[in-house]
Amino acid sequence: MNVIKNTLKRILPPIFRQAYRKIQYKIFGFEATFKGMNTSDIFDKIYNDGIWGKDEFGRSTSGSGSHSFDVVKPYVEAVKTEIKTLSCATIVDLGCGDFNVGKNFIDNCTKYVACDISKIILEQNQQIYQYENLEFNQINLAEDELPKGDLAFVRQVLQHLSNREIKKFVDYLNEVKPYKYLLVTEGLPFEKGFKPNIDKPSGSDTRFLLGSGIELHKDPFLLKYKSKNIICQVNKKMVGANGIIRSTLYEII
Numbered sequence: 539m540n541v542i543k544n545t546l547k548r549i550l551p552p553i554f555r556q557a558y559r560k561i562q563y564k565i566f567g568f569e570a571t572f573k574g575m576n577t578s579d580i581f582d583k584i585y586n587d588g589i590w591g592k593d594e595f596g597r598s599t600s601g602s603g604s605h606s607f608d609v610v611k612p613y614v615e616a617v618k619t620e621i622k623t624l625s626c627a628t629i630v631d632l633g634c635g636d637f638n639v640g641k642n643f644i645d646n647c648t649k650y651v652a653c654d655i656s657k658i659i660l661e662q663n664q665q666i667y668q669y670e671n672l673e674f675n676q677i678n679l680a681e682d683e684l685p686k687g688d689l690a691f692v693r694q695v696l697q698h699l700s701n702r703e704i705k706k707f708v709d710y711l712n713e714v715k716p717y718k719y720l721l722v723t724e725g726l727p728f729e730k731g732f733k734p735n736i737d738k739p740s741g742s743d744t745r746f747l748l749g750s751g752i753e754l755h756k757d758p759f760l761l762k763y764k765s766k767n768i769i770c771q772v773n774k775k776m777v778g779a780n781g782i783i784r785s786t787l788y789e790i791i
Contacts, residue, residue, distance in 0.1 A: 569741030577678060577703065577740050581656040589742045597662055600635030603694050603725070609772055609783055613693075614642045616770040617721065620787060621646045621689065624719060628687035632679050633695030637663045640691070644669050651685045653677035680706040686716045693723040694783070696752045697744040701737040701759075704752065708759040711790065720761075720788045721769070726751035728773070728780040735759065746781055755788070763788040 572580045584590060590601035603609055621629070627648040631640045634652035636659060644650055653675045654660050660674050675685060679695075680703035696704050711720065726732070727749055735758060736750035745751050754761040770785040 569739040569743060572739065572741045577680070577699070578655050578657075580740055580742075581654070582658045584742050585656050585658045585662075598636065598659065600638065600659075603774075603783065604635055604638045606774075609774060610639055612772055613639070613723070613770050613783075613785060616785065617643065617691075618646055620719075620721070620769055624689065626688040626719070628689075630685050630687035630690040630717065632677065632684070632690055632692045634663070634674070635659060635693075637667055639693060641667060644672055647671070649673075649687075651675060651687060653679070653685065655679070680704070684710065684714075684716050688717065689719045689721065690717040691721050691723075693721075693785075694725060696722070696754070697724050697746075698740060698742065700740045701735065703740060704735075704754075705759055708754060708761050712760075712762045715790055717790055720763075720790055721785060722752075722754050722788065723770075723783060723785040724752045725774070725781050725783050726753075728782055751781075754786075761788060762791045764791050765789045 585598040588598045591599045629647045629650050631652045634640050634654050650672045655678050734753040734756050736745055736748045766788045769787050772783050774783050
């Protein structure tokens with residue numbers, strides 16, 4: 539079966555590969571491991587089982603997107619420039635994961651609020667990272683009141699959530715406007731003309747398996763913004779195909 543799948547990936551044109559992924563999804567389902575679980579339990583399981591990987595000490599990580607030098611370095615450099623340019627005193631990290639990326643910005647702000655839905659990864663972080671201007675909060679970004687700040691990061695988080703949860707998050711942003719700026723980082727297919735925002739259940743996988751990715755200002759989410767600017771973009775091999783990891787800075791209306 540794996541030989542057939544790999545052969546089809548090689549010989550099918552991109553448009554047919556995308557169709558093949560959708561057929562797989564419809565026949566075999568998606569995120570079956572987490573069926574019937576709430577979102578908090580899903581991400582606790584991901585970190586408890588080390589689904590995205592573990593470090594040399596056996597601690598769960600947030601995966602290659604938070605540890606690959608070629609992905610993290612340009613992102614950190616670009617974000618530090620923006621923090622300085624925008625004079626951001628309070629930063630809110632929505633989905634901080636193992637904090638391997640967020641730790642780089644502690645010295646660039648007055649207050650850093652690192653949030654995640656998983657109590658397991660937060661407890662791990664609290665043992666490792668202790669700074670006077672840093673606090674960790676357990677937050678479900680689709681359900682809870684969000685901490686206010688000048689700039690919020692949502693870095694490769696939304697790709698793991700269902701459209702229903704993302705829509706609730708965006709509706710909150712549009713109504714409450716807790717941030718001046720929102721920096722969204724997502725993995726996207728390299729192919730032009732892909733369909734964004736295809737729905738999926740919440741879980742460890744992403745829409746890249748479906749030839750899709752999250753673009754927050756498009757249907758069905760429709761984030762309201764004054765301006766948007768791509769501040770960082772790197773090529774990355776994802777799920778057997780080429781993709782990009784794009785960081786888009788939105789100035790919120």
